Amino acid sequence: MTRAFRRRTSYTRPIDRFRFRASADGATKSGFIRDMKLKEILTPLFIGLPLVVFVVLVFRNSTVDLSVGFAEARALERVPNNGGSESSGSENGSARLSSGDKLIGGLLIPGFDEGSCLSRYRSSLYRRTSTHKPSLYLLSMLRDYEALHRRCGPHTKPYDEAVEQLKSGNSVSLTECKYVVWMSYSGLGNKILTLASAFLYALLTNRVLLVDGGKDMADLFCEPFPEKSWLLPNDFPLVDQFGNFDSKSPNCHGNMLKMNTLNTSIESVPSYLYLHLAHDYDDHDKLFFCDQEQALLDRVPWLILKTDNYFVPSLFLIPSFEHKLSNLFPQKDTVFHHLGRYLFHPSNHVWGLITRYYEAYLASADERIGIQVRVFESEPGPFQHVMDQILGCTLKEKLLPEVDKEGSSSVPLERPRVKAVLMTSLSSGYYEQLRTLYWEYPTKTGDVITVYQPSYEMYQQTEKKTHNRKAWAEIYLLSLSDVLVTSAWSTFGYVAQGLSGSKPWILYKAENMTTPNPPCRRAMSMEPCFHAPPFYDCKAKKGIDTGKVVPHVRHCEDMSWGLKLVHHEDL
Numbered sequence: 311m312t313r314a315f316r317r318r319t320s321y322t323r324p325i326d327r328f329r330f331r332a333s334a335d336g337a338t339k340s341g342f343i344r345d346m347k348l349k350e351i352l353t354p355l356f357i358g359l360p361l362v363v364f365v366v367l368v369f370r371n372s373t374v375d376l377s378v379g380f381a382e383a384r385a386l387e388r389v390p391n392n393g394g395s396e397s398s399g400s401e402n403g404s405a406r407l408s409s410g411d412k413l414i415g416g417l418l419i420p421g422f423d424e425g426s427c428l429s430r431y432r433s434s435l436y437r438r439t440s441t442h443k444p445s446l447y448l449l450s451m452l453r454d455y456e457a458l459h460r461r462c463g464p465h466t467k468p469y470d471e472a473v474e475q476l477k478s479g480n481s482v483s484l485t486e487c488k489y490v491v492w493m494s495y496s497g498l499g500n501k502i503l504t505l506a507s508a509f510l511y512a513l514l515t516n517r518v519l520l521v522d523g524g525k526d527m528a529d530l531f532c533e534p535f536p537e538k539s540w541l542l543p544n545d546f547p548l549v550d551q552f553g554n555f556d557s558k559s560p561n562c563h564g565n566m567l568k569m570n571t572l573n574t575s576i577e578s579v580p581s582y583l584y585l586h587l588a589h590d591y592d593d594h595d596k597l598f599f600c601d602q603e604q605a606l607l608d609r610v611p612w613l614i615l616k617t618d619n620y621f622v623p624s625l626f627l628i629p630s631f632e633h634k635l636s637n638l639f640p641q642k643d644t645v646f647h648h649l650g651r652y653l654f655h656p657s658n659h660v661w662g663l664i665t666r667y668y669e670a671y672l673a674s675a676d677e678r679i680g681i682q683v684r685v686f687e688s689e690p691g692p693f694q695h696v697m698d699q700i701l702g703c704t705l706k707e708k709l710l711p712e713v714d715k716e717g718s719s720s721v722p723l724e725r726p727r728v729k730a731v732l733m734t735s736l737s738s739g740y741y742e743q744l745r746t747l748y749w750e751y752p753t754k755t756g757d758v759i760t761v762y763q764p765s766y767e768m769y770q771q772t773e774k775k776t777h778n779r780k781a782w783a784e785i786y787l788l789s790l791s792d793v794l795v796t797s798a799w800s801t802f803g804y805v806a807q808g809l810s811g812s813k814p815w816i817l818y819k820a821e822n823m824t825t826p827n828p829p830c831r832r833a834m835s836m837e838p839c840f841h842a843p844p845f846y847d848c849k850a851k852k853g854i855d856t857g858k859v860v861p862h863v864r865h866c867e868d869m870s871w872g873l874k875l876v877h878h879e880d881l
């Protein structure tokens with residue numbers, strides 16, 4: 311399908327309507343007041359006002375506390391997991407909510423049309439309440455961003471003006487609003503991680519985030535911002551050039567630095583720059599992560615970004631962002647957890663896949679264990695060494711019970727605990743073997759293990775709509791697990807762990823078709839790993855190990871050269 315056609319169809323999609331309850335209430339109130347006689351209003355006011363002031367003064371603090379207490383009480387209403395497995399990943403420690411955390415800790419605002427995006431306000435019916443509370447500063451930045459997006463989003467006056475400037479050529483004066491355009495690129499897991507990275511960059515630099523890839527994105531995700539779409543309009547002038555953007559493009563920031571063609575004088579900045587932050591970027595592209603370049607980029611109205619990397623950890627190493635970041639995320643390893651739950655709401659179609667599956671197979675279990683198997687071999691598998699690794703990890707860490715092959719402890723319990731295993735993999739082989747194992751033999755603990763896998767698509771089919779919908783549904787279902795086992799190197803797994811807010815057990819990447827020893831380890835944090843970070847000291851202008859600069863940016867467990875955020879008090 312041609313790009314032009316894809317864009318035309320996506321353009322017509324209506325965005326979620328945003329209703330302002332406050333103003334509707336206001337209108338009713340003013341009508342009411344008009345109809346009343348002045349006396350009728352003032353008499354009770356004079357009598358009641360001192361009483362109201364008194365009550366407010368006395369109960370001001372306790373009212374706030376009471377509401378928090380109420381939320382917590384609801385969180386504890388149902389006891390989770392009947393104690394859970396010995397090494398349960400239930401570090402969140404709270405039970406499944408009925409509907410108490412609809413606005414997920416204040417990340418969301420009320421007022422969106424619920425029908426056009428069912429998942430937005432219903433995730434709390436399925437997900438544990440997070441114990442990681444967003445900072446007040448993050449919440450206020452999100453509200454500010456929403457106002458910015460409303461003012462500068464597609465087809466507003468500032469947007470049209472900035473587009474006109476872009477069309478008119480190179481030398482520009484300052485525009486009212488600045489933009490970062492995210493280009494659709496790579497697998498679904500990567501896309502979700504890079505969108506979160508681009509959004510954080512937009513927050514840090516007061517830019518508006520616009521998203522290319524309209525039709526696919528609209529099919530998978532709801533609109534996250536009120537009133538104005540996050541989708542880049544079809545008639546955006548550079549759209550036809552996106553396909554040609556690479557590290558050698560004339561407007562590529564790194565390439566311009568290399569060729570010395572970037573005019574850095576105050577009067578003249580390019581109207582747009584292409585930022586090549588994909589895995590194959592070079593040392594010049596990586597200068598993006600230096601303050602000096604950020605100062606220049608700050609003056610460029612349009613930044614077009616292509617990346618398949620979660621580059622957030624390196625933003626934490628840019629001095630000019632340091633202060634804002636530490637206020638935004640006092641707990642450093644919650645960046646994706648909060649931004650992910652703020653941005654990514656499954657579309658109604660995907661929500662149907664998620665909820666039907668959850669209700670049918672997972673809801674009634676005492677505990678849910680997600681096992682994500684991603685094998686980076688050229689053959690699809692299944693492989694015996696991977697199956698051995700899955701069993702080796704889950705039994706050693708006591709996430710699953712041993713089976714009793716001798717049949718010596720086989721008096722079934724009257725009401726056995728049911729542990730549901732949700733497996734996701736491109737192959738069905740691991741699921742079949744695990745299911746058969748727990749069917750053929752009893753467990754030594756008496757627990758009953760059920761094993762499910764929603765799909766087995768064999769290979770990656772990024773262009774296919776139903777394939778991506780299933781992939782997103784499976785990522786989300788994994789994130790609803792109480793315990794998670796993920797595969798090294800996989801962005802698919804990173805998204806699930808981040809949304810769930812739990813530290814997974816990571817299955818190490820197997821080399822030479824051999825089961826690694828140990829088979830897995832617990833992650834240091836729930837943050838994704840940045841697979842291709844720069845190793846450069848911008849001030850000293852020399853190479854350094856960027857995993858050793860600050861305590862909260864470390865090398866990843868699953869990729870020795872990668873970087874990830876950790877909350878160092880947890881270590």
Ligand SMILES: Nc1nc2c(ncn2[C@@H]2O[C@H](COP(=O)(O)OP(=O)(O)OP(=O)(O)O)[C@@H](O)[C@H]2O)c(=O)[nH]1
Nearest residue numbers: 497498499500684734735736770780781800801802
């Ligand atoms: N339904 C489903 N699709 C999967 C699964 N694993 C991989 N895929 C598909 O393969 C793609 C892999 O890309 P990512 O989402 O980036 O995941 P990744 O593990 O980082 O893999 P690579 O990007 O290929 O290195 C996904 O988007 C899906 O399309 C799975 O367990 N279930």
Ligand SMILES: [Mg+2]
Nearest residue numbers: 497499500801
């Ligand atoms: Mg990936």
